[in-house]
Amino acid sequence: xxxxxxxxxxxxxxxxxxxxxxxxxxxxxxxxxxxxxxxxxxxxxxxxxxxxxxxxxxxxxxxxxxxxxxxxxxxxxxxxxxxxxxxxxxxxxxxxxxxxxxxxxxxxxxxxxxxxxxxxxxxxxxxxxxxxxxxxxxx
Amino acid sequence: xxxxxxxxxxxxxxxxxxxxxxxxxxxxxxxxxxxxxxxxxxxxxxxxxxxxxxxxxxxxxxxxxxxxxxxxxxxxxxxxxxxxxxxxxxxxxxxxxxxxxxxxxxxxxxxxxxxxxxxx
Numbered sequence: 696x697x698x699x700x701x702x703x704x705x706x707x708x709x710x711x712x713x714x715x716x717x718x719x720x721x722x723x724x725x726x727x728x729x730x731x732x733x734x735x736x737x738x739x740x741x742x743x744x745x746x747x748x749x750x751x752x753x754x755x756x757x758x759x760x761x762x763x764x765x766x767x768x769x770x771x772x773x774x775x776x777x778x779x780x781x782x783x784x785x786x787x788x789x790x791x792x793x794x795x796x797x798x799x800x801x802x803x804x805x806x807x808x809x810x811x812x813x814x815x816x817x818x819x820x821x822x823x824x825x826x827x828x829x830x831x832x833x834x
Numbered sequence: 835x836x837x838x839x840x841x842x843x844x845x846x847x848x849x850x851x852x853x854x855x856x857x858x859x860x861x862x863x864x865x866x867x868x869x870x871x872x873x874x875x876x877x878x879x880x881x882x883x884x885x886x887x888x889x890x891x892x893x894x895x896x897x898x899x900x901x902x903x904x905x906x907x908x909x910x911x912x913x914x915x916x917x918x919x920x921x922x923x924x925x926x927x928x929x930x931x932x933x934x935x936x937x938x939x940x941x942x943x944x945x946x947x948x949x950x951x952x953x954x
Contacts, residue, residue, distance in 0.1 A: 709928055711921075711924045711926075711932055712928055712932055712934075715917065715932045715936070718916070722912075730901065734901075
């Protein structure tokens with residue numbers, strides 16, 4: 696069941712900027728993990744698998760926020776939650792046991808290599824899903 | 835990557851980022867057309883940089899990770915057209931917010947590209 700009002704509410708306004716940032720992370724994380732896995736997977740398999748997982752989550756979020764249907768908003772809620780748990784778990788693990796991460800991932804030290812955007816992004820995503828569901832549909 | 839073009843591009847894209855931020859704050863897209871014009875110039879300069887970069891890569895004797903380097907060169911060309919497309923289809927002032935994101939990505943790509951070039 697499509698809802699054009701909800702779709703527009705999700706992907707316009709601040710949602711537009713959120714989608715842009717997610718798209719940048721989807722592109723960079725995908726490219727980065729593809730190169731890492733293709734060229735030096737055995738150096739740090741855990742880190743590179745986590746990079747790939749992050750890449751998939753960023754792609755899912757970008758697509759779901761852009762689609763903006765009820766179903767895709769639900770998927771985005773789940774993926775942002777997984778993303779937040781992931782960045783907190785990997786961030787904490789990389790601080791406590793740096794030797795487990797010989798090469799860094801997008802989520803290492805809460806995304807310090809990416810200006811800590813990785814830890815802020817899922818929070819903004821979840822807030823935006825909440826907020827855009829209450830905003831009256833723009834004409 | 836020692837030619838001054840990358841420094842000029844870095845500064846120009848940061849200036850456009852500030853410009854986008856001001857337009858976002860003003861909540862009225864005054865002079866957005868000029869901003870888009872400036873972004874077009876930056877895109878053309880990025881194209882020149884991409885060509886020069888490939889030539890430099892072909893001529894260097896040092897070991898440079900070619901795939902990653904060319905990946906960044908190609909990536910740098912995609913950002914502004916994508917940001918502009920995603921921005922102009924937005925009616926509200928948040929459209930320039932998308933341009934702001936695009937303008938901030940360019941310096942990051944340039945810095946990373948220089949790191950790849952010098953083998954960091």
